[in-house]
Each structure stands twice: as C-alpha cells, then as structure tokens.
Amino acid sequence: MVKITTSTKHVVVKTAFCLLLPLLLFAVVFYLHFQTQLSVFSPICRCASQPAVAGAVDDDHVERLRASATFLPLKDTRHGAETWFISTLNATAEPDGEARNLVFPSPASSGRLLCLSAPSRHDGTKNAYALAWRDALPHGVASPLPLPGLTFVSETAYDHTNIWHGLTSLLPFASWHARNGCRSPPARWALFHHGEVRTEMSPWLATLAEATTGAEVAIETFEAAPSPVCFEEAVVFRANVARMNGERMLRAADFMRCKARAYCGVTRRRRAFKDEAAVTRVFDKECKRVAGCAVAAAHVSNLTFCEQVRLLSSMDVLISAHGAQMTNMLFMDRNSSVMEFYPLGWKERAGGGQYVFRWMAGWAGMRHEGS
Numbered sequence: 001m002v003k004i005t006t007s008t009k010h011v012v013v014k015t016a017f018c019l020l021l022p023l024l025l026f027a028v029v030f031y032l033h034f035q036t037q038l039s040v041f042s043p044i045c046r047c048a049s050q051p052a053v054a055g056a057v058d059d060d061h062v063e064r065l066r067a068s069a070t071f072l073p074l075k076d077t078r079h080g081a082e083t084w085f086i087s088t089l090n091a092t093a094e095p096d097g098e099a100r101n102l103v104f105p106s107p108a109s110s111g112r113l114l115c116l117s118a119p120s121r122h123d124g125t126k127n128a129y130a131l132a133w134r135d136a137l138p139h140g141v142a143s144p145l146p147l148p149g150l151t152f153v154s155e156t157a158y159d160h161t162n163i164w165h166g167l168t169s170l171l172p173f174a175s176w177h178a179r180n181g182c183r184s185p186p187a188r189w190a191l192f193h194h195g196e197v198r199t200e201m202s203p204w205l206a207t208l209a210e211a212t213t214g215a216e217v218a219i220e221t222f223e224a225a226p227s228p229v230c231f232e233e234a235v236v237f238r239a240n241v242a243r244m245n246g247e248r249m250l251r252a253a254d255f256m257r258c259k260a261r262a263y264c265g266v267t268r269r270r271r272a273f274k275d276e277a278a279v280t281r282v283f284d285k286e287c288k289r290v291a292g293c294a295v296a297a298a299h300v301s302n303l304t305f306c307e308q309v310r311l312l313s314s315m316d317v318l319i320s321a322h323g324a325q326m327t328n329m330l331f332m333d334r335n336s337s338v339m340e341f342y343p344l345g346w347k348e349r350a351g352g353g354q355y356v357f358r359w360m361a362g363w364a365g366m367r368h369e370g371s
Contacts, residue, residue, distance in 0.1 A: 072129060073124070097210065097248045111133065113233040114151075119222065152189045170209055188218045190220045204305055212259045309328075322346065
C-alpha cells in the first residue's frame with residue numbers, strides 16, 4: 001500500500017494544471033479568432049444576398065400592384081350622364097372656360113394609365129375601366145406594354161356618325177390639341193355612346209378630324225384584343241362641349257377652320273351667297289342691288305369634303321333649310337351670316353333641336369336668323 005502525503009498531492013495538481021493550461025489558452029484563442037472571422041465575413045455574405053432579397057420584394061410589390069388594379073363599370077348608373085363615364089375621377093378644365101377632361105397619366109390619376117375592357121356595343125355597364133401603373137399593368141391585359149402614342153377617348157350621348165353631333169364631340173379635342181401646341185397627333189380614337197363601343201365616324205367628321213390633328217383617324221374597335229388594353233397616353237372628354245365658354249369655342253372654331261382650309265388648299269376667297277333652289281329667284285333679285293353680289297345654289301351631298309370647305313370658305317351668307325348640312329357653316333369666316341328655314345310645324349315639335357345651329361353660329365362667331 002502506497003501512502004500519498006500532502007506535499008505529493010500538491011505536486012500532482014500543479015503538474016496537471018501546467019499540462020491543461022496551454023490547451024485552455026489555445027481553445028480560448030481559437031474561439032476568439034473564429035468569432036472575429038465570422039464578424040468580418042458575415043456582413044459580406046449578407047450584402048451579397050441582399051439584391052436577391054430586394055428583387056424578390058420588388059417582384060412582390062409589382063404583383064400586388066397588378067392585383068390591386070380593379071375594373072369598374074365604364075357606365076356607372078348611379079351618376080348622371082355627364083359623370084357616369086369613368087365616374088371615380090372628377091374631370092378638370094384647364095384653363096377655365098374649357099370643356100372638362102381627364103388626362104392619363106397625370107397627377108389626378110396618381111401617374112396611372114387608363115385601361116379599358118370593352119367587349120359590349122349594347123350595354124355600357126358591361127364595359128369596364130381600371131387605372132394601373134405602367135410597370136404593373138393588370139392581369140389578363142392583351143399586351144405587357146401599353147398601346148403606344150396618344151389616344152382620344154370620346155364619350156357622347158349623341159351620334160358620331162351625325163356630322164352636327166360629331167362636331168360637338170370633336171370641338172373640345174381640337175381645342176385641347178391646339179392648346180398643347182399640336183405636339184402629337186392621336187394614334188387612335190376610342191368612341192363610346194353611353195359607355196357602349198362605337199366603331200364608326202362619319203366620313204365628313206373623320207376628314208375634319210384628320211385635317212385638324214394631322215393624322216388619319218384610326219378607330220379602336222377592341223375586337224383585335226378581347227382582353228383589356230392599356231393606353232400609353234389618353235385624353236377623355238365625356239360631355240362634349242358642356243361648360244365650354246363662348247370665347248374658347250370661337251378659338252377652337254377658328255383653329256379647325258384654318259386647318260380645314262389648309263388641308264383642302266384654299267388660298268383665296270371670293271364673295272358670294274348660297275341658297276336653296278326654291279328661293280334662288282328671291283335672293284337673286286335682292287342680290288342684284290349689291291355690287292359684286294352673286295347667288296350660288298349647291299347641294300353638299302354631291303360635294304367632297306374639300307369641295308364643301310372651299311365652297312363655304314367663299315360664302316358670306318348661308319341660306320339653308322334646317323338640316324345637318326348646316327354644320328358646314330364652321331368653314332365660313334367670323335361675322336358671316338346664317339339664315340335657317342324650318343319645315344312647317346318644326347318649331348312646335350322639335351324642342352331643343354331647333355336651336356342647335358343658332359348655338360353653333362354663336363360659338364363660331366356668326367350671326368343667325370331663323371324663320
């Protein structure tokens with residue numbers, strides 16, 4: 001049996017401690033070194049991974065914006081006729097006295113584009129619109145990119161194939177085009193009647209629109225793209241000349257008159273009078289009392305658009321039975337005169353229709369007399 005004394009125990013403990021101390025120090029140094037390396041490289045790892053995370057976040061935001069584009073009825077029957085088309089936005093007039101309009105994109109639309117889904121020609125409530133950002137167009141659109149160029153969108157309670165009704169829808173676009181320096185002609189027109197798609201414009205009106213804007217009229221039918229379409233730029237007039245004051249109408253009429261004459265090559269004018277054949281003798285007799293006066297009778301249905309512009313540009317007085325052909329007074333100079341004859345009983349039954357050419361003469365700067 002071996003007996004270990006106290007002094008011997010102290011020697012054993014010291015020896016063990018001396019052997020373990022280097023190992024403990026090495027472990028501590030290694031741990032600190034590992035933590036230092038980890039703290040140096042981990043930010044690099046995080047930075048390297050950030051683009052992928054940011055890209056994923058951006059894609060998620062775009063997807064959410066696309067999903068948030070809500071299509072609403074183009075014709076909102078809760079509103080009146082002047083505001084039921086794209087009813088969630090208030091139209092503005094700039095400057096004062098102009099017809100109210102909507103412009104896309106604009107601050108009023110928060111920079112969003114106009115998108116339309118318009119399959120119906122019979123029920124405006126089945127057609128729809130949405131607002132969307134260019135980089136987040138709605139799901140299901142016909143193209144991942146908006147239709148390029150400027151689109152004129154016209155909503156009217158009347159008829160684009162009637163030249164008088166059509167002129168009241170064209171006038172505010174002509175004024176807007178002139179105010180913006182004719183910077184770019186419309187790439188297309190989108191026509192609506194009570195929110196229903198229309199695909200026709202009278203040849204007379206289409207030619208006047210071409211003369212005014214410098215671009216051939218192309219009407220968006222929405223047939224080639226049954227899915228929704230979005231427009232790079234769009235200007236919307238939804239109430240024709242409503243709230244447009246007389247001075248602005250005069251300027252727009254002057255602008256269209258000038259453009260139509262240039263389009264048709266009218267370079268000089270001669271003084272003459274125009275009348276229907278039934279009263280030619282009466283006015284011919286009166287005309288002989290005025291030096292240089294001549295009476296000319298014509299039927300505009302037999303004339304081309306430019307022939308009509310040339311004829312009316314040479315007139316000082318227009319005498320006509322009430323009818324859409326009187327819309328040609330637009331091409332006469334300011335301060336010309338218009339004499340309108342109504343059919344028997346017309347004034348008693350026509351209601352507001354009897355005043356349309358009196359109104360037109362007013363905003364075109366002409367004198368009007370009606371029998």
